[in-house]
Amino acid sequence: MKRSLLLAALLLGSTLSSAQAASGPITIVLPEEADLLEPCMATRSNIGRVIMQNVSETLTELDVRGDEGLMPRLATSWEETEPGNWRFHLREGVTFSDGTSFDAKDVEHSIERVMSDKNACESRRYFGGMTITPTVVDDNTIDVTVNPPQPILPLLLSLLTIVPEETPMEFVREPVGTGPYKLTEWTPGQRIVLTERDDYWGDKPDVTEATYLFRADPSVRAAMVQTGEADISPSISQIEATNPATDFSYLDSETVYLRIDHNIEPLNDVRIRKALNLAIDRDAFLGTLVPEGAILATAIVPPPTLGWNPDVKVFPYDPAEAKKLLEQAKADGVKVDTPITIIARSANFPNVTEIMEAIQAQLQEVGFNIDLKFVEVAEHEVYYSKPFKEGRGPQLVAAMHDNSKGDPSFSMFFKYDSKGTQSGFSDAKVDDLIARASAAANGDERAKLWSQLIAYLHDDVVADVLLFHMVGFSRVSERLDYTPTMATNSMLQLSEIKIK
Structure with missing residues (x-):
């Protein structure tokens, strides 16, 4: 009897360990196609839902799930050295999805690119009425001077995506970023596929691959999750949100x-x-x-x-x-x-x-x-x-x-x-x-x-x-552990999704 109980306990423990370590691909169905995958356009919801913090990361990040406030991302810390001048200390050992190393020159270029009149970067609008001047101190330190002074500059930079210094000022079709995923397929109007990176600087996510599909009808999106054709629809209508096991309102x-x-x-x-x-x-x-x-x-x-x-x-x-x-x-x-x-x-x-x-x-x-x-x-x-x-x-x-x-x-x-x-x-x-x-x-x-x-x-x-x-209203497959937040419509971080 004791041996049977012991065996059962060992088997149960093995099952729980496997469940906790579950990983694999998921499918996400969205209401709108992504017309671009340009990093500096990631503040537009139809683009940000795909690449923001998945492919393209920012220096800082606002905690929308807890009470930590503004958190480090590619910057590990920052301080205002004098009114209007901020010093950011950058994370070391980070690489872009093209294999190049991340350093202060990439941040300098990313700021100058967003503020350039050679493109139509949407994220520029959040820095309207101010002049921003980045100055490289060393590979892992950069000063950012803003005029007039902006006391919430570190928060504003949570919307500025970082690209390699080699990125042209003009829009790019395939984003290169420091995030946990890289773009591996984009068939306009049909699907986008992001695949996890083996060389990501942070924790390894549960989601190994994400396929994005596009369906305009919210009832179709809801049905796709219900039948297992998709795992998440971040936007469904109230009429479809009838299953308390899968549907969330916020x-x-x-x-x-x-x-x-x-x-x-x-x-x-x-x-x-x-x-x-x-x-x-x-x-x-x-x-x-x-x-x-x-x-x-x-x-x-x-x-x-x-x-x-x-x-x-x-x-x-x-x-x-x-x-x-x-x-x-x-x-x-x-x-x-x-x-x-x-x-x-x-x-x-x-x-x-x-x-x-x-x-x-x-x-x-x-x-x-x-x-x-x-x-x-x-x-x-x-x-x-x-x-x-x-x-x-x-x-x-x-x-x-x-x-x-x-x-x-x-x-x-x-x-x-x-x-x-x-x-x-x-x-x-x-x-x-x-x-x-x-x-x-x-x-x-x-x-x-x-x-x-x-x-x-x-x-x-x-x-x-x-x-x-x-x-x-969102619908999430019961095989996933994921709760939408107020930011889900504009940013859906794959690293926050756990597979049961």
């Missing part, structure tokens, strides 16, 4: 909104912008086309971002007042009958088509002449970012903005400053508040300035049609 860091182009009549009239906001019944979407747990938005950043202003109130649903404002503007000669186009990104989030069609109908009901146009992600960027097309008509660009970093600096300059790449207007007070808040080292003062900006943008400028801070 308040993510995405804000859905309509960016208003103030430069074109009639959108240059604040009465028109207010009417747009008053015409939409935001509450009617909650629990129907938008998940019940979503929060109505009053800012481009979600709570509890620093400076989020609880005193700013959501525009009420008041179609009568919207019609009144349109009539007043028309009486003053504003061309309120001009067709306005909503430009939306196909498969950007679950129910995007139905949500935009409902908004179109609500705007038409109060008297707006609204067209609706859906485009793929690459074309969407043409409408969303500068330089805007000459001769364009009035536009509302439907978008979903992610800020999981906890500070409005990751949103405000490029969204609202006069020189911001996605700003639809110019306002001197907005520019001043952004500059002062970004440079404020005192946390209370910084929060106060961001709070003032949020109120001014919403109540006085009426910058956008702010809609929802979204709830995300």
Whole structure:
């Protein structure tokens, strides 16, 4: 009897050890194709979900699973030696996926490349309004001077991907990075395959290979995980999220909104912008086309971002007042009958088509002449970012903005400053508040300035049609140990996935 119990215990121990050491390939099904795999574009969600921290790493990393705050990645430590100057100490023994060694010259080149006007790096927008000068101290040390001083520069650098110094300024098709995986296959429109590296500097991940597939329909993505054709779908709709064993919901860091182009009549009239906001019944979407747990938005950043202003109130649903404002503007000669186009990104989030069609109908009901146009992600960027097309008509660009970093600096300059790449207007007070808040080292003062900006943008400028801070739904195979986070929609780290 004792011998049988001992044998059983040994067998059980062997089984547990095997389970703990499980590794192998997985398949991930995404809603949008990756039009690029350029490292400096990894801040765009359809690209970052694939390569951010998997192929391309950053100097620092924000802990979104715990309370460690800003963590080392390719930099092991850093300190501000004087206002505006930071010294970063770099990890030794790191190699890129092409076999070359990582050192301070690679960091210098990566910063200069992102800030160069020879490309259209999306991550540059997070460093708007500042001049960044990297200076190599030695192979493992680099100074970064920023003007005006930025007290959260190490946090900002959590979005700057590092590439070899040999990388051209122009975009590359195949990324070379220091991450735990390398790109081994990319068939546009069909699949992307990342394979683990034997020479990665960090811990060996459970996932040996990841195949990315693309399906626009959220019900198809959910079904693929259910049948075992895929292991993870980071984005499914609330309707499909019915299995508590595999489905997760979480308040993510995405804000859905309509960016208003103030430069074109009639959108240059604040009465028109207010009417747009008053015409939409935001509450009617909650629990129907938008998940019940979503929060109505009053800012481009979600709570509890620093400076989020609880005193700013959501525009009420008041179609009568919207019609009144349109009539007043028309009486003053504003061309309120001009067709306005909503430009939306196909498969950007679950129910995007139905949500935009409902908004179109609500705007038409109060008297707006609204067209609706859906485009793929690459074309969407043409409408969303500068330089805007000459001769364009009035536009509302439907978008979903992610800020999981906890500070409005990751949103405000490029969204609202006069020189911001996605700003639809110019306002001197907005520019001043952004500059002062970004440079404020005192946390209370910084929060106060961001709070003032949020109120001014919403109540006085009426910058956008702010809609929802979204709830995300994911489906994860029961063979995996993985819980989505608020950052999952923009960054899906394979090294965090465990295989049972």
